[in-house]
Amino acid sequence: MPHDHHDHLSPSGHPYRKDDDVELTYWQTMEIAVRELLIEKGELTAAQITSQIDAMDARSPANGAQVVARYWTDPDFAEALLADGSQATRDMGYDIGPMKLIALPNTPTLHNVVVCTLCSCYPRNLLGLPPDWYKSRAYRSRTVREPRRVLSEFGVELSPDIEVRVHDSTADMRYIVIPNRPDGTEGWMQDQLAELVTRDSMIGTGLPKHS
Amino acid sequence: MTASGRRWHDMGGDASDPVLPDEHDFALWEKRVDALLVLCNVKGLFTVDGLRRVLEDMGPEAFETMSYYERWITSVNQNLIENGVYTIEELGQRMEEVKMRGNTYGDAANG
Amino acid sequence: MVSGQSVRVKSYSPPGHVRTPYYLRGKTGIVERVLGPFPNPEQLAYGLKAEPQPLCRVRFSMAEVWGKATDNPSDTIEAEIYSHWLEELDT
Incomplete structure (x- = not known):
């Protein structure tokens, strides 16, 4: 025609x-x-x-970045997010539908990373659609066995005294990593901080940008 | 399925290639597939579990040779047929009509 | 099932749609928290009426899952496992 x-x-x-x-x-x-x-x-x-x-x-990673930045700046929210990730993000105004969310805070001695070995589960209602690599055979296969090698391919090198915890998103929950707040950001506002939060830092394959 | 009972999609722990940071913007037809599966699921026309079951049963060859949303529209369709939303005959007829409208997605979707 | 419970994932391999990864079958871990109940996906996938099942987030050590064939045996893995796949262990 x-x-x-x-x-x-x-x-x-x-x-x-x-x-x-x-x-x-x-x-x-x-x-x-x-x-x-x-x-x-x-x-x-x-x-x-x-x-x-x-x-x-x-929907884009900007939504998740706001959640992370608020976690960094608002202790009451941080507590609510850990207690019930779905409700806390809904209360922030995000339409996350029926998604059940668990927030995984990193600490100086713990680094979280998320994968779905069985398919491609991803917190799409908060971060948007997953990148192609997240759905790839390489990422799905290797992350549960050699997470440090996978992370180093993303440019993330972790010292051996930091525990890497891999979360295999096998069933009904979806996960967002809360990266560590970058040094030198004391007194920053939520919106400024959100600019530092990358998508990959919320999957665990990246770190926030430096301040 | 291997003799161990392990299925092809259950790939955690396999050796594989380095992770390549591939990304692409989704095309309109891919977004439409995504929208159909979300809306049909909310409406109760099928379950996400049913979608996954069909994707798994499609086997590793489909995973290697078809794109993500090609596999998903195949599974969405299979589930809608299984649940009686329309018949195979209706689908076949409609696909023929769509093809007659033009040679590109734009023409076929809007003819 | 309560958090802190020591559990072993069943090691059988039935055909069909299941959400228990093969690499965790037969492995021992600790329940990190109990979620749900959620309808059993092994019934949902076939259009059947699904019984609600508690869902457990179970934590495993890399050493338990892979032995030495991993890049740091003291790292950990967590996965959600439906309770009908778990055997409670005495500790």
Whole structure:
């Protein structure tokens, strides 16, 4: 159908990506067909799908960074987050849906890192969608056995007297690592601190930026 | 499945390559697959456990040769068929219609 | 099941959808905390009515899981294991 769709926006209001211009694949055909059937059968509406994509696009590691920065600056919140991670983040205003969250604070002698060896469980309602490497065979296989070697591939070298604790996200809980607050940030406000919190520092494969 | 009973997706502890810091932005069709699985799950049309079961049963070849969302739309569809949301015939017919609309995703999705 | 309980993960390997990683089967650890109950995924996956199960976060030492074939045997692993996969041990 030779009409020009390049100037149009997708139903979610975003510009089309270049994948729209490559040859249609079998699975793309299936996605279109499944989506249309679900709408025709009255199970979903096009508007629901659009707003779900918008909600997903709005989630990013910036949300998690605010949680971490607040943990650093607000002792009451820190206590609430450890007691019930889901409720505390919900109370901060994040729409985390049914996600059950456990916060894992690092200490000077403990470094936490999260993996899902069985599939790709990730705190997506707080951090957005997982990076490709998190879903890779290499990361899923090796992290539970040789976490220090995996961390060093991310540029994180830990001294032997720091315990590495690997969390295999096998069932219903999702995990966010609370990295150690960087030195030299005394008196900083939450928003300033959040700028230092990287996505990988909340997975455990990175550290916060230096102040 | 190996003779030990260990299944292919259960890969914790295997030797593997260095972790490459791969990332990509998701395409519209991939985001739509994601949205469908979230919404259908919330609506009770299937469970995440059912989705995982099908992904596992698809086997290691699918893991190595298909992209993440190619595998997920396959599993979403399988679960919707199993739960009677639509029939295989309806799906087959609709996929043919979609293909007739054009050669690109943009044309086929909006024809 | 309570936190601090010593447990061993069952070592059997039935076919089908389970959420107990193979590398932890037969291994001994300590319950770090008890969560749930959550519906049994081994029933949910097949569209069956699922019985609620307590879910335990169990902590294992790398030495217990891998022996010396790991990069620091005193590091630890935690995983969520449904209680029907756990045997309580006397300590």
